[in-house]
Amino acid sequence: MVKPKTILILGSLVAMVACERPAAPTSASAAASYNLTAYLEQQTARLQKEQPMVLKSVTTQKQQTETIETTNLDWTDELAIFRDVDLSRPALREFYTETSTELPNGHTQVLYTKSETSAAPVQYLQLHLSPSQKLQRLEALVLDENILFYSRRKVVLTTDPQENGNISSYRIEGTQKLIFSDSLHYNIIANL
DSSP, rough: OOOOOOOOHHHHHHHHTOOSSSOOOOTOOOOOOOOOHHHHHHHHHHHHHHOOOEEEEEEESSOOEEEEEOOOOOHHHOOOOOHTTOOSSHHTTTTTEEEEEOTSOOEEHHHEEEOOOOOOOOOOEEEETTOOOOOOOEEEEEEEOOOOEEEEEEEEEETTTTOOOOOOEEEEEEEEEEETTEEEEEEEEEEE
């Protein structure tokens, strides 16, 4: 039986670790070249209204893949991880270097790379934009780590190639581990 004192100590540790990440400084000059928040809000509203058919598969280690076909998804929850990687907030932009590359086909690749001294969880964010500046692909790596918890997620979102910019698929490849448990590897794939 676990003593109440032990539970209190562990609870205190969790609370201290949760407050570990420093607040980011803000800057009026920090502005993103692509407004991911506006795009995701527009897509969430569209998907909530249209409720398209989605084929979603979830695979975890040592388990058989579970696949469902549904129109009943909460798009705010489904797209939350992509809002988490949005670096357009001025407070976060201070921690990233932005590199924009014009590709031979007229598309643009924008890469945000985290500075080595930053404690921000997004390691990198890569956006591929069409010549008309519509999002075609998003890729990011998110790493959260403290003394009790480790989480690593690679997220990818792709849009319809016919230039309308609507989401066509997304996937999340992740690993998470709590201090007193084994690692869990998972893969989520959704196609609209």
